[in-house]
Ligand SMILES: Nc1nc2c(ncn2[C@@H]2O[C@H](COP(=O)(O)OP(=O)(O)OP(=O)(O)O)[C@@H](O)[C@H]2O)c(=O)[nH]1
């Protein structure tokens with residue numbers, strides 16, 4: 272189900288230039304589609320950057336002709352146009368043609384999809400940061416405008432940026448507080464990160480509680496998860512929508528999951544895309560904050576990508592993780608239902624290689640199909656293994672008061688409980704703080720049992736030895 276309306280950006284011609292190879296326009300076309308454009312033409316060039324138009328002057332004129340011939344409303348340019356190139360190209364294009372570079376295109380998608388205050392604020396901030404150098408250039412060109420003058424457009428943009436940054440700080444502080452409370456409640460925090468369209472949201476829906484074990488175990492898990500959602504988890508369809516469209520997810524979504532007895536909060540994040548100026552990625556700080564705060568990160572890749580694309584996309588992800596992730600990274604090679612065995616082995620080898628060359632603390636990759644529910648138990652085990660934790664063994668009296676504690680243990684971690692005539696032996700694994708709390712409670716129970724002993728009336732049947 273898709274809750275996001277399609278934008279109508281009109282008709283667009285896609286233009287791309289690469290110094291080293293004939294440009295591959297697959298991704299920019301998909302981004303254009305995600306922003307609501309109907310792509311009606313394309314023009315590519317292999318050459319070094321031209322300072323004036325980015326593409327060569329002859330190509331730029333060809334582009335203008337193509338726009339006129341196709342009646343396009345916009346040119347979507349796969350790259351970053353300097354403010355000067357932008358102005359010069361617009362002048363060359365038929366009147367009224369919108370010129371949208373890669374950065375602007377992504378901003379349009381995000382502006383359309385942003386729902387929460389945090390996301391809206393982030394998009395506004397990113398847009399202003401994008402516009403600032405352009406406004407600065409326009410201001411510098413106009414000699415009438417002294418940069419220090421009160422009310423200068425540059426100062427105005429700078430002031431708005433400052434205000435939005437302050438607002439965003441407040442929002443991210445609140446998110447950090449929320450994460451802290453969740454940790455204190457005994458949850459491990461796990462973030463899903465990766466290139467857009469890798470299948471993060473599909474995986475989240477698979478791993479989230481109420482959707483897992485039974486569905487997956489039923490006959491090897493037929494990929495009928497839409498119906499399963501409807502039956503089992505009516506609100507799930509409203510969050511973490513899955514769509515074969517770039518940047519489907521524009522908000523972070525968090526759901527509960529139980530992995531090997533550990534209570535986990537899984538957060539789906541906004542997908543990454545290559546070649547975006549770093550500050551744009553940075554401005555979507557909710558994603559990076561979630562990654563930074565996570566106890567473990569699942570780095571999701573698409574196994575059906577050809578090896579070189581997979582490598583580039585994973586490198587983009589790894590760059591972000593190396594800067595922000597503090598917890599271990601579990602690489603997830605998703606869509607394993609698509610490649611044949613040899614191609615899957617090649618994908619796994621690329622993942623191994625990229626991670627071995629990186630600074631992130633990574634584990635062995637796990638191949639899964641989020642769509643079919645294949646191999647998710649192995650993934651769950653790998654995540655639990657990666658989570659920092661502690662184990663403890665203790666005994667509490669086999670008494671009525673202990674029952675609530677035993678339930679609490681099952682809810683907060685992985686408890687192995689053995690009932691003996693006079694005591695309950697527990698072997699417990701969970702978050703460090705949870706294990707500490709469990710030991711404290713166990714000690715309290717033992718102490719109160721000792722003081723009760725003289726009062727008689729201790730529950731528990733077979734007391735005889
Ligand atoms: N064949 C196959 N397709 C999958 C699998 N997992 C996801 N997909 C498809 O891949 C597309 C993208 O999936 P999403 O879960 O929306 O991907 P995402 O990473 O959340 O994408 P963004 O939110 O755009 O970053 C959808 O069409 C899914 O049905 C899988 O294991 N196998």
Ligand SMILES: [Mg+2]
Nearest residue numbers: 471472519520
């Ligand atoms: Mg998604």
